[in-house]
Amino acid sequence: MDWTLLILLVVPTVVHGNPTVTVRTGSGPPVGSDQHPNSVPLSEDTQTTTEVMVEVMTTGVLNPSHYPARRAATVVQHYLNTLYGSPYRWIFLSKVHSGSAEDVAEMRKYQLELTMQETISNVSGQCSAELLFPRGEGQSAPQVQASYEGLLQSNTTAQEEAFYQQHRASNNMVSGNDIPDSYGHMEPSMKPFWHLGGVASSFIMLRESNESTLYNMAQVANFTQLETEKDQLRFNYHVLLHEMISQEIIHWKLLVTWSPEQGVQVLQTELQPKSHDCEAPPNTTN
Ligand SMILES: *[C@@H]1O[C@H](CO)[C@@H](O)[C@H](O)[C@H]1NC(C)=O
Ligand SMILES: *[C@@H]1O[C@H](CO)[C@@H](O)[C@H](O)[C@H]1NC(C)=O
Numbered sequence: 605m606d607w608t609l610l611i612l613l614v615v616p617t618v619v620h621g622n623p624t625v626t627v628r629t630g631s632g633p634p635v636g637s638d639q640h641p642n643s644v645p646l647s648e649d650t651q652t653t654t655e656v657m658v659e660v661m662t663t664g665v666l667n668p669s670h671y672p673a674r675r676a677a678t679v680v681q682h683y684l685n686t687l688y689g690s691p692y693r694w695i696f697l698s699k700v701h702s703g704s705a706e707d708v709a710e711m712r713k714y715q716l717e718l719t720m721q722e723t724i725s726n727v728s729g730q731c732s733a734e735l736l737f738p739r740g741e742g743q744s745a746p747q748v749q750a751s752y753e754g755l756l757q758s759n760t761t762a763q764e765e766a767f768y769q770q771h772r773a774s775n776n777m778v779s780g781n782d783i784p785d786s787y788g789h790m791e792p793s794m795k796p797f798w799h800l801g802g803v804a805s806s807f808i809m810l811r812e813s814n815e816s817t818l819y820n821m822a823q824v825a826n827f828t829q830l831e832t833e834k835d836q837l838r839f840n841y842h843v844l845l846h847e848m849i850s851q852e853i854i855h856w857k858l859l860v861t862w863s864p865e866q867g868v869q870v871l872q873t874e875l876q877p878k879s880h881d882c883e884a885p886p887n888t889t890n
């Protein structure tokens with residue numbers, strides 16, 4: 605059984621049940637919210653075993669292989685990619701070593717010890733991160749602080765410069781689609797564009813993530829290069845993101861720029877309406 609489902613099942617019980625359980629700050633009614641009591645003395649009330657289990661799993665020390673820790677760790681991955689990603693540098697979560705969570709004011713705060721890895725060079729490094737998930741109405745992006753050792757030691761300067769020079773003169777605009785294809789294949793020449801699409805997707809996935817989501821990029825449906833402007837390579841991307849908890853495939857169109865000096869920037873994002881004939885995995889419900 606999925607932990608998210610457990611939480612959703614339990615919260616109404618807590619909210620409508622024993623009022624001594626809802627000991628949070630009292631800032632408005634907890635109607636339909638994801639508030640979760642974290643400071644309830646276990647011996648003092650009539651909580652069921654299920655409620656106690658949920659409490660143990662979502663605050664305090666987290667199991668590194670369970671969803672709450674992995675979801676938060678994946679947000680750190682997106683954060684690092686928005687800062688350091690490039691067509692030759694794409695950072696992935698390799699391992700969650702430890703994690704803990706606590707409620708602080710109106711936020712949930714996570715502390716994580718992670719190993720992150722760069723896909724292309726295979727260089728890995730340790731990362732300590734602190735995340736704040738804002739809660740309540742008008743969801744905003746999680747706030748991340750991270751420090752790391754060992755990451756970013758691969759020198760991608762030469763590859764990036766060659767890629768930049770190759771594509772900067774706009775007399776041979778490049779485009780591509782279905783990266784990777786449904787067999788998982790892609791042309792070697794398309795790999796940097798796949799990485800760039802993944803890094804650009806991290807800008808959206810960072811912004812859209814909350815405690816109940818787990819996003820990754822499934823595919824670059826297509827991209828087209830646009831005229832270089834102000835020394836920035838520019839691309840339109842259409843990416844397919846996979847939200848693993850709801851099993852939804854979500855389409856976004858992005859305007860992406862990159863240069864070795866300025867890094868990756870995402871200037872426009874546009875959520876695409878759900879299509880009913882898209883290439884979704886078999887267990888997707890759309
Ligand atoms: C990274 O690891 C992959 C798979 O293990 C390997 O194919 C690739 O050559 C490695 N790259 C480098 C730069 O070591
Ligand atoms: C990376 O390599 C380039 C040459 O390809 C060199 O000029 C540069 O100093 C190197 N950077 C680092 C951080 O080692």
Ligand SMILES: *[C@@H]1O[C@H](CO)[C@@H](O)[C@H](O)[C@H]1NC(C)=O
Pocket residue numbers: 638743812813814815816817
């Ligand atoms: C998290 O994001 C998903 C997808 O945007 C949304 O459906 C859900 O309501 C959000 N959950 C919370 C607790 O904000």
Ligand SMILES: *[C@@H]1O[C@H](CO)[C@@H](O)[C@H](O)[C@H]1NC(C)=O
Pocket residue numbers: 781825826828842
């Ligand atoms: C890109 O892919 C999307 C989704 O498959 C499709 O709707 C769109 O027409 C494609 N755009 C281009 C320029 O091929």
